[in-house]
Amino acid sequence: xxxxxxxxxxxxxxxxxxxxxxxxxxxxxxxxxxxxxxxxxxxxxxxxxxxxxxxxxxxxxxxxxxxxxxxxxxxxxxxxxxxxxxxxxxxxxxxxxxxxxxxxxxxxxxxxxxxxxxxxxxxxxxxxxxxxxxxxxxxxxxxxxxxxxxxxxxxxxxxxxxxxxxxxxxxxxxxxxxxxxxxxxxxxxxxxxxxxxxxxxxxxxxxxxxxxxxxxxxxxxxxxxxxxxxxxxxxxxxxxxxxxxxxxxxxxxx
Ligand code: FES
Numbered sequence: 001x002x003x004x005x006x007x008x009x010x011x012x013x014x015x016x017x018x019x020x021x022x023x024x025x026x027x028x029x030x031x032x033x034x035x036x037x038x039x040x041x042x043x044x045x046x047x048x049x050x051x052x053x054x055x056x057x058x059x060x061x062x063x064x065x066x067x068x069x070x071x072x073x074x075x076x077x078x079x080x081x082x083x084x085x086x087x088x089x090x091x092x093x094x095x096x097x098x099x100x101x102x103x104x105x106x107x108x109x110x111x112x113x114x115x116x117x118x119x120x121x122x123x124x125x126x127x128x129x130x131x132x133x134x135x136x137x138x139x140x141x142x143x144x145x146x147x148x149x150x151x152x153x154x155x156x157x158x159x160x161x162x163x164x165x166x167x168x169x170x171x172x173x174x175x176x177x178x179x180x181x182x183x184x185x186x187x188x189x190x191x192x193x194x195x196x197x198x199x200x201x202x203x204x205x206x207x208x209x210x211x212x213x214x215x216x217x218x219x220x221x222x223x224x225x226x227x228x229x230x231x232x233x234x235x236x237x238x239x240x241x242x243x244x245x246x247x248x249x250x251x252x253x254x
Contacts (some may be wrong), residue, residue, distance in 0.1 A: 046171025111190020
């Protein structure tokens with residue numbers, strides 16, 4: 001759906017990372033963890049292309065949250081919106097994470113801003129109360145991890161930072177074998193380098209591992225083919241067929 005959503009609140013949650021709540025009841029009601037929105041980040045079609053952003057949270061009062069890094073002109077424009085401003089939003093789009101009913105133990109792996117859709121997934125799973133959820137929550141520096149209290153309380157959170165300033169000093173892939181053993185399903189969102197490393201890990205072999213891909217997008221609707229990737233099942237569009245894929249299906253370009 002294409003809507004105009006009013007900004008409810010906006011704050012810098014971590015350095016260079018913004019949390020924006022929009023008033024969008026229809027999207028909040030329809031959204032599934034792992035789906036995304038295409039946001040027009042400017043006035044008068046400048047910049048021309050919308051920005052794809054993962055849905056970070058929803059709430060029962062019709063709020064939809066986006067968590068995004070301010071990395072260019074479009075996201076800077078979005079970061080400057082204040083309560084009452086209007087944002088042009090298309091979505092929810094794409095296919096999100098698929099959680100099996102029989103999965104009891106679930107491992108989530110977030111690298112950097114990859115926490116955005118995984119927080120939504122963790123919240124949904126712990127709401128149902130049927131799953132044990134462990135979240136490996138990693139970033140380059142401790143200050144880039146979500147602040148305490150911003151993640152669902154019932155989830156076991158393991159903080160990791162590359163500089164050791166918060167939690168364990170390591171990458172998520174360094175400690176995955178400690179946590180993956182019991183997991184019936186694994187869900188990840190982070191940089192491609194993390195996925196490539198995960199694809200080599202013995203502890204994940206034979207497990208269902210779903211990863212959310214970040215590709216450049218233009219239309220977000222499967223029409224322009226800008227986001228095409230190679231998989232064992234043929235060429236796929238990240239926006240329409242994903243952004244969530246089975247890790248074992250992805251054929252990485254060399
Ligand atoms: Fe156009 Fe995916 S962004 S096909």
